[in-house]
Amino acid sequence: MGTLKPESEAGQIALREERHQYILELLGREGRVLAADLSSRYGVSEDTIRRDLRELASSGKIQRVHGGALPRRAEAVPFVSRQQIDTESKIGIARAAAAMIRDRQVVLIDGGTTNLRIASYLSRERSATIVTNSPPLALALADHPKLSVLMLGGNFLKEARVTTGIETIRQVESIRADLCFLGMCSLHPEVGITVGDREEAYVKQAMIGASTEVVGLISLGKMGTSLPYLVGPASRLTRLITDASGEDVLDPYRSQGIEVTST
Amino acid sequence: MGTLKPESEAGQIALREERHQYILELLGREGRVLAADLSSRYGVSEDTIRRDLRELASSGKIQRVHGGALPRRAEAVPFVSRQQIDTESKIGIARAAAAMIRDRQVVLIDGGTTNLRIASYLSRERSATIVTNSPPLALALADHPKLSVLMLGGNFLKEARVTTGIETIRQVESIRADLCFLGMCSLHPEVGITVGDREEAYVKQAMIGASTEVVGLISLGKMGTSLPYLVGPASRLTRLITDASGEDVLDPYRSQGIEVTST
């Protein structure tokens, strides 16, 4: 570090890569970062921040501007862009999921882009009760005439576009669902179901507990990966719908008693 | 920066590029921008805004005109904005409403298209807690970095795109808000606040009870009308924001002790 760094507040972030990571994350969340702000936030000199920003800019990850940086593409809308990834395979998965829903069932549907697509493939003739913590899903169901939609309240998690927290969990716990479509961030046969947010993990646990059948919709890319927060073992799922194929990938789940549907 | 940086409210947009983006975005939404308006909105001098506009104009992105700017192609916007009836007046109302929100406040925002627009005019610098029963509003707030959003759960009413019912009411009752923007379906000085759905009426009653200040946003067309279900007398409102003008229309409300803001 510098010639002398007498003290540095609390938030000292010593490693360059770590700072880069945080900067990108913050940028994604706030839509802009200020050099001076980052400096005081991470307890390093503005000079260092500027070097960081220069590096991130030259590798094309951010757009450098006077005073700070902006996302490379105007309005890096994390959700919209994510929505368009994987569309091909997600359609098949969502369609298979929608076909599972029967009349009069109470169905818990978690957030996530794949689950959101279920709405598009749900028959307009189907009459069921859909319970969800995803405002986008509720909206997508708004023109399904025969569905009853229960929106779960709670803290709105902006990145994932779902509600979380104690209110959400309480409401879930007061429900007995026939079917639950769990949003899958990542799934690993041994590690289990994991997500990137603690609050989300709790909500998912509650959903699993509230439903007779628990279905995971997951595309190949997310299988075999893991994230910081554990929801539970893979065996909490009763069924898996995926575009993955091949015995080597799917057997570890089948051997845990999970029904696997490959689209 | 300038010789002296007096202060700048909250809405300060520090980065030049960022302002450029916002200006373009706003231009796309409203079909025109005014220099003076941009100045107060972004908390920078008109001079700076003019420089911005000059730059955008010289790079061909906008058409500079006296007092502000227009989209480069005359037909670029009209259809989109004309599609939304009485957008013009709603913009003024929503903007006035957004300006009422202060840092750290807890603000209840009801559903409705006018209320939804508040999101667009809320400064990205504002840090407040927004409580709403409107999934579209929650989504619209998703990229306001400093806001905390609490989504009220409940039965999702498809036509109005809001949640209702006992769950919603219970959650509202557990909250003490500084400010409440009540969605106005119709308002009559003697009949009072009325809506077309029974459940909605109950939710609005709860919202009124949970908030210190109750603000109604209403366009001229809805004033003096009434609907089947009564929420309460007009005097439950502490303030009215409207595009209506004329003493004959507004005085009946003023005489009930309601502050009236005419945009």
Place this chain on the structure above:
DNA sequence: TTGGTTATACGCGTATATACGCATATTATC
């Protein structure tokens, strides 16, 4: 037209932001 109001342009001073070179601290490597 004319006169007033408002918007704009220009130059300047100043506050910031940035780049660069160098000394020092930290980390990695042997």
Place this chain on the structure above:
DNA sequence: GATAATATGCGTATATACGCGTATAACCAA
């Protein structure tokens, strides 16, 4: 533990952005 490779902070020079004062130009109503 010594040495090399980075990373960081600071001083300094320079560039940029901004706000203000003032002069000019465009608009608007009699």
